[in-house]
Amino acid sequence: MEVKRLKLKNFRNYSEETIEFSPRTNLIYGDNAQGKTNILEAVYLAANGRSHRAKTDTQMVRFGEDYAKIELEFADKNRVYKIVIGILPGNKKSVKINDVPINKLSVLVNYLNVVMFSPEDLELVKGSPRMRRHFMDTSISSLSPRYLSDLVTYHKVLAQKNNLLRSARLGNKKASDNIDVWNIQLASAGVRIMKERQSFVAGLSNEAMQIHKDIAQSELRIEYSPSFELDILNSDNPEMNYLRKLEEVKQREIENGSALYGIQRDEIKFFIDNNEAKIYASQGQQRTVVLCMKLALTEYIKRRRDEYPVLLFDDIMSELDEKHRLYLADSIRDKQVLLTCTDREESKGAKIMKIENGKVFAE
Ligand SMILES: Nc1ncnc2c1ncn2[C@@H]1O[C@H](COP(=O)(O)OP(=O)(O)OP(=O)(O)O)[C@@H](O)[C@H]1O
Ligand SMILES: [Mg+2]
Numbered sequence: 001m002e003v004k005r006l007k008l009k010n011f012r013n014y015s016e017e018t019i020e021f022s023p024r025t026n027l028i029y030g031d032n033a034q035g036k037t038n039i040l041e042a043v044y045l046a047a048n049g050r051s052h053r054a055k056t057d058t059q060m061v062r063f064g065e066d067y068a069k070i071e072l073e074f075a076d077k078n079r080v081y082k083i084v085i086g087i088l089p090g091n092k093k094s095v096k097i098n099d100v101p102i103n104k105l106s107v108l109v110n111y112l113n114v115v116m117f118s119p120e121d122l123e124l125v126k127g128s129p130r131m132r133r134h135f136m137d138t139s140i141s142s143l144s145p146r147y148l149s150d151l152v153t154y155h156k157v158l159a160q161k162n163n164l165l166r167s168a169r170l171g172n173k174k175a176s177d178n179i180d181v182w183n184i185q186l187a188s189a190g191v192r193i194m195k196e197r198q199s200f201v202a203g204l205s206n207e208a209m210q211i212h213k214d215i216a217q218s219e220l221r222i223e224y225s226p227s228f229e230l231d232i233l234n235s236d237n238p239e240m241n242y243l244r245k246l247e248e249v250k251q252r253e254i255e256n257g258s259a260l261y262g263i264q265r266d267e268i269k270f271f272i273d274n275n276e277a278k279i280y281a282s283q284g285q286q287r288t289v290v291l292c293m294k295l296a297l298t299e300y301i302k303r304r305r306d307e308y309p310v311l312l313f314d315d316i317m318s319e320l321d322e323k324h325r326l327y328l329a330d331s332i333r334d335k336q337v338l339l340t341c342t343d344r345e346e347s348k349g350a351k352i353m354k355i356e357n358g359k360v361f362a363e
Helices: 036-048 105-110 119-123 129-141 145-169 173-216 238-248 250-256 283-305 322-332
Strands: 002-011 014-020 025-029 068-075 080-088 092-097 100-102 114-117 220-225 267-272 310-314 337-341 351-356 359-362
Touching: 002 036, 014 359, 025 036, 036 068, 036 080, 036 105, 036 114, 036 310, 036 337, 092 105, 100 105, 105 145, 114 283, 119 283, 129 145, 129 173, 129 267, 129 283, 145 173, 145 250, 173 220, 173 238, 173 250, 173 267, 173 283, 173 322, 220 283, 238 250, 267 283, 283 322
Parallel strands: 025 337, 025 351, 114 310, 310 337
Antiparallel strands: 002 014, 002 068, 068 080, 080 092, 092 100, 220 267, 351 359
């Protein structure tokens, strides 16, 4: 896949700008706070329907304006597409693909795939489990609309269940009875989510292990470590097993006043030469793991979609040492990448653009 042209109107610190991309490396450089990340954010938004960092859509509207519009032309191996996203007053969003309005954001998933890699991702190994779930969820959602809708349903039901658990803790008998109904729904979405996560981690792990061996000459192992043991999937009726587990812990959850078990507590574990990376890995080792995960994800998407995603690398080169930089440079050579950095670097064949105060100057 390849992004060709991005038009921004009132997006972040851009008033009006058009950016043309090369099908290979695009080097986007400039001082801090000039608008480099904003460009990657706009591309990410067109791919996923949401920002990778903004909590609300309105944040992306240029100060003092009441709407923003981004227009992205991109191509897969068959044809050219245009996605137009409008951010309107009241935190509303409109999306059009080739001039046809779409009303479900999850439809976007079938078009453009991107892999974002930014300095915050370096926390993936040692950060909270939430980060690792977020990695699974955004990655799988960008390939499967079904997963995304299961996840949304699951979290809505979980919020209801938590309300009941709070009441049940205060002695409300009816609330306690009603929990069972929500548990049935949680089991059904929960099992589908577990299966997807299991196959995602398995699909990533060989590739990541191989890359890791190349860079670090040591053994990386990645494990999906769900809240309920994986065994529950290996039977004729995983939903029944999941439900049974929820019933077993029901009393404990009531005493706690909120849910303690389920896919909202899942984890990914990394081991380097059999030592758990979260506990033992050095800074450099953590970076290597994250780099391996991002590159493995790129290959995983290629396998699923039969095309490479567009890579959005935000200011990460400065975070990596020489060896990692060289490895990365080599593995992105045949892919489209939008790479931001603060200093202009020599990069053979790259399109180089300087960003200054919301304006783009192509060399
Ligand atoms: N809604 C908005 N309207 C106007 N300006 C905004 C808006 N949101 C963010 N900005 C500004 O856009 C500028 C550029 O942000 P961006 O994150 O793209 O910087 P950057 O070039 O990536 O910088 P760094 O090198 O520090 O990461 C910042 O000064 C920020 O305050
Ligand atoms: Mg930035």
